[in-house]
Amino acid sequence: MHSRVPMVTVLALMALMPLFSGAVDIRQLRQLTAKHNVTCVLVFGDSSVDPGNNNRLPTTVKGNFPPYGKDFFDRRPTGRFSNGRLATDFIAEAIGYTKIIPAFLDPNLKPTDLLHGVSFASAASGYDDLTANLSQVLPVSKQLEYLKHYKLHLSRLVGVKKAQNIVNNAIFLLSMGTNDFLQNYYLEPNRPKQFNVEQYQNFLASRMFEDIKEMNRLGATRVVVVGVPPLGCMPLVRTLAGQNTCVESYNQVAWSLNAKIKEKLAILKKTIGIKDAYVDCYGVIQNAINTPKKFGLVETSKGCCGSGTIEYGDTCKGMTTCADPSKYAFWDAVHPTEKMYRILADEAIASLDGALIG
Numbered sequence: 001m002h003s004r005v006p007m008v009t010v011l012a013l014m015a016l017m018p019l020f021s022g023a024v025d026i027r028q029l030r031q032l033t034a035k036h037n038v039t040c041v042l043v044f045g046d047s048s049v050d051p052g053n054n055n056r057l058p059t060t061v062k063g064n065f066p067p068y069g070k071d072f073f074d075r076r077p078t079g080r081f082s083n084g085r086l087a088t089d090f091i092a093e094a095i096g097y098t099k100i101i102p103a104f105l106d107p108n109l110k111p112t113d114l115l116h117g118v119s120f121a122s123a124a125s126g127y128d129d130l131t132a133n134l135s136q137v138l139p140v141s142k143q144l145e146y147l148k149h150y151k152l153h154l155s156r157l158v159g160v161k162k163a164q165n166i167v168n169n170a171i172f173l174l175s176m177g178t179n180d181f182l183q184n185y186y187l188e189p190n191r192p193k194q195f196n197v198e199q200y201q202n203f204l205a206s207r208m209f210e211d212i213k214e215m216n217r218l219g220a221t222r223v224v225v226v227g228v229p230p231l232g233c234m235p236l237v238r239t240l241a242g243q244n245t246c247v248e249s250y251n252q253v254a255w256s257l258n259a260k261i262k263e264k265l266a267i268l269k270k271t272i273g274i275k276d277a278y279v280d281c282y283g284v285i286q287n288a289i290n291t292p293k294k295f296g297l298v299e300t301s302k303g304c305c306g307s308g309t310i311e312y313g314d315t316c317k318g319m320t321t322c323a324d325p326s327k328y329a330f331w332d333a334v335h336p337t338e339k340m341y342r343i344l345a346d347e348a349i350a351s352l353d354g355a356l357i358g
Contacts, residue, residue: 001047005228030096038165038222040117041091041101042150042213044143047123047335048226049088051077052103054123061124061313067305067321068331071338079103079124079311083304083325084338087345088173091116093298094345104146111157120146126180130191134184134311139174140211147218167219173279174211176228177261180204181253182231197253205260209268210259216272225265226279227258234335239309246289246302251282258282284344285336289327293303295343296326303330304337 043049047063055064062079070075071084080086089100095265097116102109104118122138123130125342132139138146154163185191185200188204195203212223231237232247241247258280266274289300299322306319312332322328331337336344 005155010100026322030094034096037169038095038171038334040097040115041088041095041171042117042147042167042220043088043119043121043173043175044147045121045173045226046119046125046141046177046179047081048178049080049086049119049175050121050125050249051086051089051101051106051119052125053105053119053121054137055103056105056107057122057137059124061135061137063123063313065317068321070321071325073099079123081335082338082341083330085341086251088119088339089172090177090207090345091173095103101254104150111153114150114154114157116152120144120257121175124179124183125153126176126184127204127211128179128180128184128191129343130188130283131180131184134188140207144211144214144218147215149220150222153289156173164219168221170220171222171224172212172215172220173210173226174311177204177228177257178231181250181257182237184253201253201257201260205264207263208261212268212274213272216274220274222275223268224277224279225261227261227281228254229281230254230289232301233285233289233300235309235330238301239333243331246286251286279344281344285329285340287342288340288343292329297329297339298327300329302328303334304328304333305332309333327332 001322052064055228063081064077064079066077068081069075070250072078072080078291082216085100092101093099101117101119104120120143122132122143124137125137125139129141151163151167154166161323171234191200208225215223225333230246232250237247237250240245262278265278268274269276288297290296292298292300303311304322304325305311305316310333312334316332325331326339328337
């Protein structure tokens with residue numbers, strides 16, 4: 001999926017809270033991050049965390065046109081596949097650095113923006129480099145190459161020693177995995193010939209494992225991994241399956257992949273001593289779908305754009321939208337609304353606390 005992913009990413013801290021119980025004490029959070037020298041957030045992944053890098057790429061996977069951005073600042077489409085901000089934007093605001101995390105490839109990026117964190121993510125990417133190559137977007141290997149460029153730019157700005165300190169104390173966030181199945185394994189012939197589903201899950205978890213080891217080599221000490229969402233609950237998947245309810249076979253694939261991801265994170269913690277946190281995107285989204293009133297939601301089975309059943313990306317372009325996106329879990333047939341990203345962020349704050357900076 002063009003990162004189709006409702007995924008989400010999420011982690012983070014809700015800034016505009018208190019939406020529900022477990023509301024975030026922003027002042028306390030900022031004191032905690034300051035005490036533990038958290039410097040910024042560096043983001044890797046797919047459309048769940050891409051704020052517009054794909055705008056600069058020769059790909060059709062873009063979201064830099066209306067109605068995307070309908071509820072963003074100045075109602076401006078930026079390339080984010082949502083009506084407003086992403087969970088990672090809320091993290092940055094909650095920590096107190098900036099209201100958005102910009103795209104590293106944004107031509108308007110200012111040198112000082114580098115101090116507050118950037119996103120290298122690319123919609124339609126995945127743990128498998130082939131997934132990104134199919135859509136001519138940035139694979140994780142290229143995102144990591146841009147991390148090296150980021151470090152060089154940062155060194156010129158503040159000096160090598162301070163630049164390394166910023167990277168060492170940053171939160172590295174990874175959010176991807178949806179496209180590996182929905183845009184690659186289930187649509188393309190190559191991977192199914194090489195792997196059965198479980199083998200492919202093992203392959204993806206191993207790729208994540210190696211990516212985090214490379215991040216650690218480049219200076220990462222704190223890593224947050226966002227789990228894969230319940231794929232079968234996405235409006236597009238439901239529509240294609242002809243079901244009004246979530247498609248359990250797809251959900252099982254996501255659940256199993258998440259279990260393997262958590263196993264790899266445990267190994268990383270033991271072997272290289274990295275601080276890590278796992279965000280249960282699957283559980284949070286499933287909970288919102290099963291008990292929408294608890295989260296102030298009304299519609300969880302279709303998106304806000306167009307019919308809400310098949311439109312996303314180009315097919316959402318220029319479409320009419322629902323009157324109140326804050327009542328919807330999905331903005332288009334695959335991506336969450338800003339409200340859902342807030343819910344994910346709010347519910348996931350415990351992942352940042354304690355395990356990562358406590």
